[in-house]
Amino acid sequence: MSQTVDIAVAGATGLVGETILNILQQRKFPVGKLYLLASSRSAGKVIRFSGKSTRVEILDDFDFSKAQVALFSAGGSVSAQYAPIAAEADCVVIDNTSHFRHDDDIPLVIAEVNPEDIAHYKNRGIIANPNCSTMQLLVAVKPLHDAARVRHINVATYQSVSGAGRKGTEMLARQTATLLNGQPLDLAPDEPRIAFNAWPHIDSFQDNGYTREEMKMVWESQKILHDPDILVNPTAVRIPVFFGHSEAVTIETERDLSVEEATELLQAAPGVTVMDSQEFGGYPTAALEGTDTDPVYVGRLRRDISKPRSLNFWVVSDNVRKGAALNTVQIAEILVKDHL
Numbered sequence: 001m002s003q004t005v006d007i008a009v010a011g012a013t014g015l016v017g018e019t020i021l022n023i024l025q026q027r028k029f030p031v032g033k034l035y036l037l038a039s040s041r042s043a044g045k046v047i048r049f050s051g052k053s054t055r056v057e058i059l060d061d062f063d064f065s066k067a068q069v070a071l072f073s074a075g076g077s078v079s080a081q082y083a084p085i086a087a088e089a090d091c092v093v094i095d096n097t098s099h100f101r102h103d104d105d106i107p108l109v110i111a112e113v114n115p116e117d118i119a120h121y122k123n124r125g126i127i128a129n130p131n132c133s134t135m136q137l138l139v140a141v142k143p144l145h146d147a148a149r150v151r152h153i154n155v156a157t158y159q160s161v162s163g164a165g166r167k168g169t170e171m172l173a174r175q176t177a178t179l180l181n182g183q184p185l186d187l188a189p190d191e192p193r194i195a196f197n198a199w200p201h202i203d204s205f206q207d208n209g210y211t212r213e214e215m216k217m218v219w220e221s222q223k224i225l226h227d228p229d230i231l232v233n234p235t236a237v238r239i240p241v242f243f244g245h246s247e248a249v250t251i252e253t254e255r256d257l258s259v260e261e262a263t264e265l266l267q268a269a270p271g272v273t274v275m276d277s278q279e280f281g282g283y284p285t286a287a288l289e290g291t292d293t294d295p296v297y298v299g300r301l302r303r304d305i306s307k308p309r310s311l312n313f314w315v316v317s318d319n320v321r322k323g324a325a326l327n328t329v330q331i332a333e334i335l336v337k338d339h340l
Helices: 015-026 074-089 114-122 134-149 168-181 212-223 259-268 322-339
Strands: 005-010 033-040 046-049 052-058 069-071 092-095 127-129 152-161 231-238 245-253 273-274 296-304 310-319
Touching: 005 015, 005 074, 005 212, 015 033, 015 046, 015 114, 015 259, 033 046, 033 212, 033 296, 069 074, 069 322, 074 127, 074 322, 092 212, 114 127, 114 322, 134 152, 134 212, 134 322, 152 212, 168 231, 212 231, 231 296, 259 273, 259 296, 259 310, 310 322
Parallel strands: 005 033, 005 069, 033 052, 069 092, 092 127, 152 231, 273 296
Antiparallel strands: 046 052, 152 245, 245 310, 296 310
C-alpha cells in the first residue's frame, strides 16, 4: 500500500474504536487524514495518533465525502443511520455492529477466511464484521472445513465482559470490588450478577429458546463459509474475565481427520497459533493468550470419544482486538490494496 487513505473512525472514543486506532498505528496503515467521530458527549476530546493530536468531531455533522474509508464501531442504531450516508458519499464502510450482517448483498468478512468476499462491497458500499465469537471459531474451523468438510459444529462460548464494551468491564470491576469488600451488591433490575458467576444469557432470547448471540453464530457461520447446510449448535455464556473469549468446540467432518492431520492444518493456517501440550499451561487461556494479542489460539486437540469423525478443541482469542478491531483493519488493508 503506497498511497495514503483518508480514514474516518466512528465511535473513536469507545473500547473498540480506541483499539482500532492503536492497531492502525502498530500496523503502519497508510493513514492520510484522520477524522475521529463520536457523539456530542465526546466531541472536543483530543486523541494522540502517530505523534499528532486530533480533535474528536460530532458524527452528526461530518461530511463523509472527505474520507475514503470509514470504520464504524458506534452501535447498531448509529450504523443503521449513518453507514448508508457514508456509502452514498463514496466512502466505503467497514461496520463492526450486527446491523448489516444478515443482508444478502453485504459481504460478511473474516480476513483469514473469506477475503475474496470483500470485492462485493460495491453492492452497497458496506462491509460487515462478524460477531467476535464467530470470528475466532471460523478462523480455527476454516482450514479443517477446507480439508474434510465440517458438517456439524457444537460450541460453548465463555465470553469476557468486554464483549459488552466498556460498560461490561466497569460492571465487573465494580461488582468484584464490592463483594471483596464484604458489601452487598446493589444491582439494577437488568444488571446481571457477573462477579464470581457464569451467566448463560447474552442478548435476547429467540422463539426457539436460543439467544440472539447464539443464533448469530449459526447465521454468520453459514454465510461466511457459503454453506447453508452446516449445522451449528451454540451455547453462549458470559464469565468474569475482562478480555478474551474462550470456546469449547466439537466438529464432525465428512472425511475422518486425525488429530495429527488437524494439527498440521491448523499450524499452517493464517492467523492461528497452535498451543497444544498435554502438561500444565500447555494450552491457551483468556487472561494470558487472549489478552492484547492478535492470533486465534487453538489447544486441547483430541478425538471425540463419543462419536466417529469428530474432534474436540479449545479456542481462545482477544475479542476486542481480533474479534473486532484487528479484523476491521485487516479488511481495510485488503480493500485498499486490491479493490480501491
